[in-house]
Amino acid sequence: MTNEFIEKAEKVIAATYKRFPIVLTQGEGCTLFDSEGGTYMDFVDGIAVCNLGHAHPGIAEAVANQARQLVHVSNLYYTTPQIVLAEWLVEHSFADRVFFCNSGAEANEAAIKLARKYFKDRGTPERFRIITMEGSFHGRTMATLSATGQAKIHKGFEPLVDGFDFVPFNDLEAVQKAVTGETCAVILEPIQGEGGVQYPGPGYLEDLRKLCDQQGLLLIFDEVQTGMGRTGKLFAYEHFAMTPDIMTLAKALANGLPMGAMLAREEVAASFTAGSHASTFGGTPLVAAAALTVVKALVEEGVLQNCERVGAYFKDRLLELKAKYAFIQEVRGQGLLLGLDLSLDGASVVKACMERGFLINCTQEHVLRFIPPLIIQEAQIDALIACLDSIFEEMTDEAS
Numbered sequence: 317m318t319n320e321f322i323e324k325a326e327k328v329i330a331a332t333y334k335r336f337p338i339v340l341t342q343g344e345g346c347t348l349f350d351s352e353g354g355t356y357m358d359f360v361d362g363i364a365v366c367n368l369g370h371a372h373p374g375i376a377e378a379v380a381n382q383a384r385q386l387v388h389v390s391n392l393y394y395t396t397p398q399i400v401l402a403e404w405l406v407e408h409s410f411a412d413r414v415f416f417c418n419s420g421a422e423a424n425e426a427a428i429k430l431a432r433k434y435f436k437d438r439g440t441p442e443r444f445r446i447i448t449m450e451g452s453f454h455g456r457t458m459a460t461l462s463a464t465g466q467a468k469i470h471k472g473f474e475p476l477v478d479g480f481d482f483v484p485f486n487d488l489e490a491v492q493k494a495v496t497g498e499t500c501a502v503i504l505e506p507i508q509g510e511g512g513v514q515y516p517g518p519g520y521l522e523d524l525r526k527l528c529d530q531q532g533l534l535l536i537f538d539e540v541q542t543g544m545g546r547t548g549k550l551f552a553y554e555h556f557a558m559t560p561d562i563m564t565l566a567k568a569l570a571n572g573l574p575m576g577a578m579l580a581r582e583e584v585a586a587s588f589t590a591g592s593h594a595s596t597f598g599g600t601p602l603v604a605a606a607a608l609t610v611v612k613a614l615v616e617e618g619v620l621q622n623c624e625r626v627g628a629y630f631k632d633r634l635l636e637l638k639a640k641y642a643f644i645q646e647v648r649g650q651g652l653l654l655g656l657d658l659s660l661d662g663a664s665v666v667k668a669c670m671e672r673g674f675l676i677n678c679t680q681e682h683v684l685r686f687i688p689p690l691i692i693q694e695a696q697i698d699a700l701i702a703c704l705d706s707i708f709e710e711m712t713d714e715a716s
């Protein structure tokens with residue numbers, strides 16, 4: 317059965333993904349089930365998406381209730397779930413206004429458009445260039461892939477959209493040098509996710525904020541991966557003594573339903589007026605109802621606190637592994653966005669974990685990334701650590 321499905325998929329689905337040979341059919345909390353009765357503990361979480369876990373009863377109920385009431389009308393009209401959600405996001409962040417869309421790439425497109433428009437509105441149309449980071453990831457649309465600092469994502473799609481200048485992450489001087497009279501903004505992930513869980517150095521983001529203020533640049537935080545509680549705070553910028561001007565969200569915003577958002581403070585947001593930007597599905601009642609369940613759970617049901625506590629526990633356990641195995645270079649990250657940087661290829665570890673019932677992910681070929689649902693418990697962390705320990709031990713034995 318399973319192989320039959322996989323064979324079919326290989327014929328009819330665009331071959332853009334290298335997939336693992338399992339067909340997932342059901343989920344519950346942090347557990348996934350495949351078509352052959354196999355079970356997996358999920359440390360991938362749809363790439364940091366289903367933060368309340370799989371098949372969350374509150375999400376199922378919210379979606380079912382909303383689907384019976386109103387799924388979609390155009391943004392030509394007001395709808396209540398969207399209004400209540402925007403109000404919540406504004407109350408809980410630096411921002412004053414929200415634009416809703418359907419994905420991380422779309423949220424970043426909106427941010428790029430807003431930054432350009434802001435400077436056009438000020439009579440400085442020559443300021444359209446955006447400084448972006450090497451190793452970053454901002455999406456796969458033409459503008460967002462052009463903003464992405466990874467050659468493998470550009471390859472084959474040139475010419476890229478003009479207006480992006482790359483500098484190394486964590487290097488303030490490089491940003492300083494890259495600023496010209498044409499620069500309008502800096503975009504970055506406060507913690508790089510796809511880039512291998514790269515954490516900013518002490519003072520870097522605060523100094524970057526100061527530099528942007530001095531130069532009159534907008535600071536855009538791509539919190540598509542780090543936002544919505546992933547790092548133990550609602551938004552990763554809260555770990556630092558600064559705020560951005562624009563922030564993008566998606567991934568976990570609606571626990572697996574497609575939703576993105578671009579948030580900005582009033583003065584900046586004011587450059588989007590009627591007709592500036594739009595999305596047919598953006599902020600539709602169905603996904604907004606799911607997102608309202610997410611934000612309630614994060615704050616009122618202790619999910620955020622759980623992430624902070626279990627994340628710290630998880631990091632300690634990873635540091636114990638690092639003390640034991642010389643090929644572990646570094647443990648990085650915060651909350652439940654954690655990376656284990658190896659001096660060897662991570663793919664075989666991912667495969668061995670899967671064979672033992674654990675789904676984990678590897679970025680940049682050598683960084684094991686752990687991004688489980690934020691409801692995960694210590695016992696489940698212990699199980700993964702034991703699994704990794706035994707795999708690492710076998711690897712050490714083979715090498716010697």
Ligand SMILES: *Cc1c(COP(=O)(O)O)cnc(C)c1O
Pocket residue numbers: 418419420421422424453454455456505509510538539540541542566567
């Ligand atoms: C996943 C991701 C994106 C792209 O989101 P999509 O919903 O796949 O378009 C953008 N930025 C960051 C930081 C991401 O992790």
